[in-house]
Amino acid sequence: MDEIIYMNLESSPSFLLFIFFGTVTVITALSVVFQKNPVVSAVSLVFTFFALAGIYGIMGALFIATMQVLVYAGAIMVLIVFVLMLLSQRAETLSRYRKHPIRLVLLSIFAFGFFFLLYSALTTGVPHSDQMGKGYALTEYSYPIQGTGTVNAKGNVATVGASTYLDYILPFEMISILLLVAVLGAVILAKKRLTEVEQTKDTVL
């Protein structure tokens, strides 16, 4: 039994891709914690999110991989980097890599190879998804709904969408209210009071 498992591990391309993305995830997560410069930490966090998207792609959760790139690597990272720039923390060490061309070339090669491997992970995740509910499938997946029997859905996005809108419709609507409250709270917290504008005209923020 064990020998068969190890033979499968040796030959499986998705397992090698998982090892690669797992290593990148751990290294960049450590870099997030241990870097002195917060902007370098933010860039490392982007790589962590992309590597996790690659792992989701290998596992066949293509919808989650897409949402990972859109929400985490897109929206939340823009928010964090925007706040970092607004607070202007140690901006003088930003262009340190520009003085070392070898380091710049190595980082560029790493970035290109990384995104090529991400692409191959997302594509190799598809043919391995012959089981029900794993990634895109040519056959329709009959999805059980609480109480009302089954609904037919094809592919990962349709399956997750059917689950969201049939089983979890009340939490979905509550999420929208929560996001509205969060946006209002963020505006109220971050805006200046009118009396303070008169007092602190010389400050930047």
Place this chain on the structure above:
Amino acid sequence: MNQFVNGIPISYILGLAGILFSIGVLGVLIRRNIVIIFMSVELILNSVNLVFVTFSKALSHISGETIVFFVMAIAAAEAAVGLALVIAIFRHKKSTNVDELQSMRW
């Protein structure tokens, strides 16, 4: 329960999620910059997402992936409110060091 997800043992994926969670907790504990603490919280939420997707695939049930979608929405709301708080605190204290935040009174 299926012990493999596309040829990957789920114990490896859960181990990776545990390592990621530990690194996030370490970042919350040892860093003093409040923005980096926020990034570490994002790491913790991502490790939880990884566990949800793993068990969703191992059990062949789609609910885990739906809940990951909700976790992402919660993380977006948390980032919006938290970073607004960071800006409000920085405007009054002129610092993002959490060691200097010893009172909630401005």
